[in-house]
Amino acid sequence: MANSGNHIIAKPQxxxxxxxxxxxxxxxxxxxxxxxxxxxxxxxFATLFATYVVLSxxxxxxxxxxxxxxxxxxxxETFILLTSSFTSGLAVLAMNKGDRKGxxxxxxVTVLLGATFLTLEISxxxxxxxxxxxxxxxxxxxxxxxxxxxxxLHVSIGLVWMIAIMIQLGRHGINSxxxxxxxxxxLYWHFLDVVxxxxxxxxxxxxxx
Amino acid sequence: xxxHQAHDSHGAHDAHEAHGSLKSYVIGxxxxxxxxxxxxxxxxxxxLEGTAATVVLLGFAILQFVxxxxxxxxxxxxxxxxxxxxxxxxxxxxVLTIVAGSIWIMTFNKVA
Numbered sequence: 379m380a381n382s383g384n385h386i387i388a389k390p391q392x393x394x395x396x397x398x399x400x401x402x403x404x405x406x407x408x409x410x411x412x413x414x415x416x417x418x419x420x421x422x423f424a425t426l427f428a429t430y431v432v433l434s435x436x437x438x439x440x441x442x443x444x445x446x447x448x449x450x451x452x453x454x455e456t457f458i459l460l461t462s463s464f465t466s467g468l469a470v471l472a473m474n475k476g477d478r479k480g481x482x483x484x485x486x487v488t489v490l491l492g493a494t495f496l497t498l499e500i501s502x503x504x505x506x507x508x509x510x511x512x513x514x515x516x517x518x519x520x521x522x523x524x525x526x527x528x529x530x531l532h533v534s535i536g537l538v539w540m541i542a543i544m545i546q547l548g549r550h551g552i553n554s555x556x557x558x559x560x561x562x563x564x565l566y567w568h569f570l571d572v573v574x575x576x577x578x579x580x581x582x583x584x585x586x587x
Numbered sequence: 588x589x590x591h592q593a594h595d596s597h598g599a600h601d602a603h604e605a606h607g608s609l610k611s612y613v614i615g616x617x618x619x620x621x622x623x624x625x626x627x628x629x630x631x632x633x634x635l636e637g638t639a640a641t642v643v644l645l646g647f648a649i650l651q652f653v654x655x656x657x658x659x660x661x662x663x664x665x666x667x668x669x670x671x672x673x674x675x676x677x678x679x680x681x682v683l684t685i686v687a688g689s690i691w692i693m694t695f696n697k698v699a
Contacts, residue, residue, distance in 0.1 A: 421681050467607065471609055571655065575648050580645075
């Protein structure tokens with residue numbers, strides 16, 4: 379009873395809040411939708427991993443992974459991506475404090491680390507090709523380039539995406555829409571780091587052991 | 588009063604929204620570094636080989652996966668109903684079926 383009385387008195391206020399809540403819910407729903415996409419992306423990576431493992435002995439008389447993999451570069455890539463995953467989290471923390479400069483700063487650090495990762499990966503691919511391991515050398519190398527290359531493509535998309543969000547942040551500042559976008563891109567980035575941990579373990583470490 | 592209360596509950600909601608503190612990110616980062624360093628030491632010093640190595644290395648990767656889910660992706664802080672967790676479990680079942688099923692079937696292919 380008292381409740382309904384309050385409702386009538388505070389109607390405009392409630393209306394506003396309702397609209398705000400609805401908008402808020404929609405952003406939450408979009409965030410959840412992205413999580414669902416990540417799970418499907420995870421399943422796609424699973425098929426590539428399964429292919430890689432099944433073909434892991436099929437060198438067709440060509441070079442093996444153990445012969446050609448250069449671990450120092452790969453180890454550097456791993457720690458760089460791990461650090462960038464951490465800095466993308468720091469970006470979200472800065473955002474939650476309403477610190478736009480901090481947010482953009484940490485996003486820049488994340489993008490630079492991501493770009494370094496990508497540079498190392500591309501130079502690794504170039505070296506491998508020079509040593510005679512191209513995508514058509516054997517089933518093993520086909521599956522290797524498909525799996526690692528798909529991850530690299532995801533990282534490239536993430537870099538372009540983060541730069542686009544930084545431009546939007548510069549224009550519109552932190553609001554409910556840009557807030558959701560930063561959270562989504564940060565989640566995406568954490569996901570890429572997790573996939574890389576499995577690439578690092580299954581493709582590189584188990585191959586050279 | 589009602590307004591105040593509404594404001595308060597909104598504030599609490601925001602605090603929940605703001606999930607993740609510096610502490611949780613730092614803990615997650617340190618744990619990830621350690622969980623990456625240990626398998627590396629094992630591999631570079633040839634401390635394990637064969638099936639044991641595979642199991643241990645995969646174990647560390649899965650542990651790191653869990654650490655990042657909890658400390659970076661804040662899966663534990665999700666409100667009920669926990670749709671994100673449910674979808675994740677469904678996804679993992681599919682992932683496991685694809686990977687284990689492929690490997691299992693193809694080992695028969697190798698024998699033949």
